Amino acid sequence: MALLKVQDLGMRFGGLMANWGVSFEIASGEMVGLIGPNGAGKSTLFNCIAGLYNPTHGRIHFLDQDVTGRKPYEMARMGLARTFQVYVASGDLTVLENVMVGCFLKTRSRRLAKERAGELLSSMRLSHLSDRNMANLPVAAQKRVVMATALATEPKLLLLDEVAAGLNSTEIDEMIGLIRWVNTEMGISVILIEHVMELVMNLSQRVLVLDSGTLIAEGEPEEIVRKPEVIKAYLGERYLNEHSDASSKGEPVA
Amino acid sequence: MEALRQAFDFSDFPRTDLCVAVAVAVFLFVFPALPHSSFAMATMIQFLMFSVYGMGWNTIGGYGGQVDLGKAQYVGIGAYTTAVMQIRWDLPFWVSLPIGMSLAVGWSFIIGYPLFRLRGHYFAIATIATSLILKDVFESWSFIGGARGLKIPLRAEMPDFWFLQFREDYYYYYVILAFFFVGLIYLNWFRQSRIGMQLRCIKDNEEMARSLGIDSHWAKIKAYAVATAFVAAVGSFHACYNFNIEPEDVMSLDLSVLIALMAMLGGAGSLWGPIIGAAILVPMKNYLGAWFGAKAGLIGLDLIIYSTIIMAIAAFEPRGIWGIVTRIRQSRSD
Numbered sequence: 001m002a003l004l005k006v007q008d009l010g011m012r013f014g015g016l017m018a019n020w021g022v023s024f025e026i027a028s029g030e031m032v033g034l035i036g037p038n039g040a041g042k043s044t045l046f047n048c049i050a051g052l053y054n055p056t057h058g059r060i061h062f063l064d065q066d067v068t069g070r071k072p073y074e075m076a077r078m079g080l081a082r083t084f085q086v087y088v089a090s091g092d093l094t095v096l097e098n099v100m101v102g103c104f105l106k107t108r109s110r111r112l113a114k115e116r117a118g119e120l121l122s123s124m125r126l127s128h129l130s131d132r133n134m135a136n137l138p139v140a141a142q143k144r145v146v147m148a149t150a151l152a153t154e155p156k157l158l159l160l161d162e163v164a165a166g167l168n169s170t171e172i173d174e175m176i177g178l179i180r181w182v183n184t185e186m187g188i189s190v191i192l193i194e195h196v197m198e199l200v201m202n203l204s205q206r207v208l209v210l211d212s213g214t215l216i217a218e219g220e221p222e223e224i225v226r227k228p229e230v231i232k233a234y235l236g237e238r239y240l241n242e243h244s245d246a247s248s249k250g251e252p253v254a
Numbered sequence: 255m256e257a258l259r260q261a262f263d264f265s266d267f268p269r270t271d272l273c274v275a276v277a278v279a280v281f282l283f284v285f286p287a288l289p290h291s292s293f294a295m296a297t298m299i300q301f302l303m304f305s306v307y308g309m310g311w312n313t314i315g316g317y318g319g320q321v322d323l324g325k326a327q328y329v330g331i332g333a334y335t336t337a338v339m340q341i342r343w344d345l346p347f348w349v350s351l352p353i354g355m356s357l358a359v360g361w362s363f364i365i366g367y368p369l370f371r372l373r374g375h376y377f378a379i380a381t382i383a384t385s386l387i388l389k390d391v392f393e394s395w396s397f398i399g400g401a402r403g404l405k406i407p408l409r410a411e412m413p414d415f416w417f418l419q420f421r422e423d424y425y426y427y428y429v430i431l432a433f434f435f436v437g438l439i440y441l442n443w444f445r446q447s448r449i450g451m452q453l454r455c456i457k458d459n460e461e462m463a464r465s466l467g468i469d470s471h472w473a474k475i476k477a478y479a480v481a482t483a484f485v486a487a488v489g490s491f492h493a494c495y496n497f498n499i500e501p502e503d504v505m506s507l508d509l510s511v512l513i514a515l516m517a518m519l520g521g522a523g524s525l526w527g528p529i530i531g532a533a534i535l536v537p538m539k540n541y542l543g544a545w546f547g548a549k550a551g552l553i554g555l556d557l558i559i560y561s562t563i564i565m566a567i568a569a570f571e572p573r574g575i576w577g578i579v580t581r582i583r584q585s586r587s588d
């Protein structure tokens with residue numbers, strides 16, 4: 001059964017078609033990578049799915065319901081969680097409080113929310129940050145806390161927008177472990193937008209490639225990095241030369 | 255039960271806060287027994303009134319971060335409901351109080367719905383406009399006395415606890431002191447509650463809040479209604495305390511601005527902020543006002559002082575005095 005079904009999706013901003021004719025499905029339990037050059041329309045696609053934008057064409061089905069044009073909070077209540085590519089907090093909440101707000105989607109009780117948030121933070125090894133202010137966290141910690149907050153809503157599908165941007169290689173390894181844990185242990189389906197190919201290659205069962213608003217390729221990670229159209233649009237010849245053993249390190253030249 | 259425990263749970267405050275709070279509470283209880291002038295008593299009553307106004311404002315303006323400059327319209331609805339019901343139908347304060355609060359809350363839903371489609375400055379300006387429009391309506395509505403306002407007739411027997419008519423001010427003092435503590439306890443619940451934390455999240459990052467399942471539009475309307483209930487309650491009290499009400503003093507822009515200003519000066523989004531703000535600005539307004547008023551030519555100087563304060567807050571510390579205290583504490587603990 002498809003958890004998410006996107007059909008012929010289009011999003012127009014004035015004269016710009018940020019998404020055009022995008023169709024794909026995500027099965028329950030799947031982990032899918034979404035790659036493509038800057039400005040390809042990846043974040044726009046997430047915003048359409050999450051209800052932040054109302055797509056100008058096409059339909060979106062989530063959990064067998066037509067959810068096209070639903071509000072972000074309605075999508076969240078149905079079991080969709082997301083992170084934002086750019087996240088700025090003005091700093092009114094501590095880490096624990098922020099995660100509690102996520103928990104408040106499923107419970108009204110402050111005591112329960114606090115308990116669950118505490119558990120989630122400790123299972124993500126973030127307990128030591130509980131009382132820190134959201135506004136002045138190191139990047140790596142902030143990315144994890146934002147993920148923890150999204151997970152606190154107990155989603156079925158998690159959309160991750162560049163959670164590895166700005167992380168060093170140790171932090172990237174930790175992030176890979178964390179996302180794998182979310183997928184396998186928590187049973188949450190994941191779509192991840194990422195420029196860090198190491199992460200995409202390591203985690204994705206399937207990769208979608210977006211270029212100029214349309215899907216140009218779809219397939220298993222090893223298969224995708226060899227496709228001429230993907231190399232041309234995004235990865236560049238250098239990527240293939242450096243990774244001819246199809247192992248997966250480094251960043252695209254894009 | 256959990257809610258009640260939460261309302262009385264101040265455990266996350268540092269001990270110094272609680273010691274000061276207890277000392278202030280004791281002072282407030284015994285103040286009428288201490289030697290004081292009637293001017294000081296009136297100032298204390300006003301301080302308590304503005305504290306409660308500010309507590310209300312703080313739900314939407316502080317925790318929710320939506321700068322509301324139209325609270326006077328709800329003071330007016332509360333005050334007029336109490337006055338009209340007493341004059342026309344001889345209904346006591348304790349009956350008109352909940353009715354006034356309900357009418358105000360009802361009105362807040364009606365205008366809150368479109369108002370919260372607006373953001374930032376547009377929202378602030380629209381709150382001013384709605385308040386002034388309602389004031390205009392009240393000024394031309396003869397049933398409620400028009401621009402001349404209403405005068406509540408004196409009861410034959412005083413003290414009258416039903417109609418809140420007293421010869422001695424300390425009765426009024428204790429009534430508004432009760433409002434003050436109920437408001438404080440409620441707000442202590444509110445700030446820790448689901449809605450309170452959701453509002454703080456909206457203030458932090460509204461897109462993020464919406465992606466966490468929060469209907470931010472509705473959450474703001476609810477907080478606005480809570481703020482309105484506080485303000486309308488004090489409005490009702492104001493009618494009984496003053497006997498005389500007219501649109502110009504219960505619904506003026508000055509009042510709206512003062513309510514917001516006190517909360518912002520003390521510290522928007524903190525429990526103690528509105529109280530600190532009122533404790534500074536009310537005496538300043540009364541004592542300096544009296545002094546300036548006595549010297550012709552200095553009238554209007556208080557307005558200059560208010561605007562200076564607004565600019566200082568905006569430029570240096572949006573979290574007001576309490577923000578400065580928090581900052582000092584943080585730098586000490588680091």
Ligand SMILES: Nc1ncnc2c1ncn2[C@@H]1O[C@H](COP(=O)(O)OP(=O)(O)OP(=O)(O)O)[C@@H](O)[C@H]1O
Pocket residue numbers: 013016018036037038039040041042043044045085
């Ligand atoms: N709200 C908007 N209004 C107008 N144009 C927009 C809006 N959001 C995105 N766009 C445009 O749509 C195009 C796709 O942007 P999008 O952010 O989806 O790219 P992306 O694939 O996420 O890129 P990146 O890898 O840099 O994050 C860009 O040209 C962008 O300027």
Ligand SMILES: [Mg+2]
Pocket residue numbers: 042043044085161
């Ligand atoms: Mg993007």
